[in-house]
Amino acid sequence: MPEVTNPDLSPSEEPILRIEHLVVRYGSRGRGGTTVIDDVSFDLSAGETLSLVGESGSGKTTIGRAILGLAPVTEGRVTFRGETVSNISRARRRRIAHDIQVVFQDPYSSLNPSMTVESILVEPLLAAGETGGLARVHRLLDAVGLPSDSGRRYPREFSGGQRQRIAIARALALDPAVIICDEPTSALDVTTQARVLTLLQDLQRERGVAYLFISHDLGVVHEVSDRIAVLNHGGIVEIGKAHDVATNPQHPYTRKLQMAAPVADPQRQRERRAKRIALAASTAPAPGAPRRDS
Template identity: 50%
Template sequence: MNTPLLQVQHVSKTFHRRGQAVQAVDNVSFSINAGETWALVGESGSGKSTTGRLILGLTAASAGEVYFDGLPLSGRSAGQWRRVRREMQMIFQDPLSSLDPKRSIGYSLEEPLIIHGLGNRKMQVAQMLEHVGLRPQDAARYPHEFSGGQRQRIGIARALILRPKLIICDEPVSALDVSIQSQILNLLMSLQREYGLAYLFISHDLNVVRHIADRVGVMHRGRLVEQGTREQLFTRPAHQYTRYLLDAILPAHPVMADEVRAAANG
């Protein structure tokens, strides 16, 4: 069998606050294959976002190891991490906070290309804006001039412009209206098919996860309490906490469900 693109093996993270140890992530293990969407779900404070930051090296793990393309990520130099981050990018819940308000959108998209010394930058920016449903001339505008949905498209463009293999999506649609959520989910799935992307999709919304994920892991108090295929988790949940989450969700919005299902079917 092929080696998974990402392997998280027995990873833990302990924070020390006011003299007390807080176990944010506790012995978590999972893997993501190339081209797959693996969703990590749980309530606020369950350790989902911390897990994403551990994978990207933005937070150092207290124990365990992360492997990307079969190679361990711990102990890498700054230059080595720069090369890894060409292959792993992140989409944030609030794209406005990740964009410099004093810089044009074009500069924000061009910046990763500058950092990595890549050419044809203006052309790549224009092409990527079109890929996410914006116009090349939008490169001259500033973040505050866009709607929330448009800003998330910009965030997707910035994550994708280096052509990564894996994108960590941290609650990418939770701040958007339901109708806009469906558009962004459709875009993510379309780009996944086009570029062969793998997603780690972090969310508290099981209605969203149901339509986009191939496999799902459930986090509770820092531990991964259950993982399996989408069908297994939604039809035959094994853990009590998973059943609690499923009982708590509202029926999927019919418009979003129909649109996302149509996109998934090509």
């Protein structure tokens, strides 16, 4: 099994989030059903960005959902600051919502179209019993680079990149320690992607928030990650420092992801395509292998 701990973590410093031998299985009870996540372990340190990378069906989104309590944990456990947060009651889940938030892939579908931006950002504050809502909304809009009068407008009045900034502002409303970023740039054009990624990095430096970044694109996460974990068929096949995994991958599946990233040179692109076809054949699942969720 690949090394799962943070190599830059001092012995006296505990990870803020830890996933231990996580198994997510749907269907029949016991050992039957479909295993989506199979014995996954890793940790996340305060202020760190760990990216989970894999193609559609690898299980990366299911891991994020299990951490958030949106998917059942069949075996293993998720701990936050040493406290088990997997399969906990709804009341306990609400109490840790301050600390673990999420930014979803599609900013439009994750924002209520009938609510103004101000209402969207005030809602989590009211649910948590926080005060000073409007003043905090203005500070959040400023933090994500939107004008203060944006609060009076509706999500449909913004571009895709602006809507994702609103979603990030909502995730930051309760000053969380961890934000799960589930493909937050995949629905955006390349230029807007870069702006959103820069914003996330700036906010991390200012606030010390840790990111669990979920993506299918090894090239996108290379520059924003401290470490990268590569997921294939529900299990981690490689994990390590971002530069090492992205530029010198050790596992055939990671090399396949690396070569899937487009390059400007047509000749290199053709060479990569030939290698990718060969690698795809060597890493294909066995006939009859169960299909896994993303």
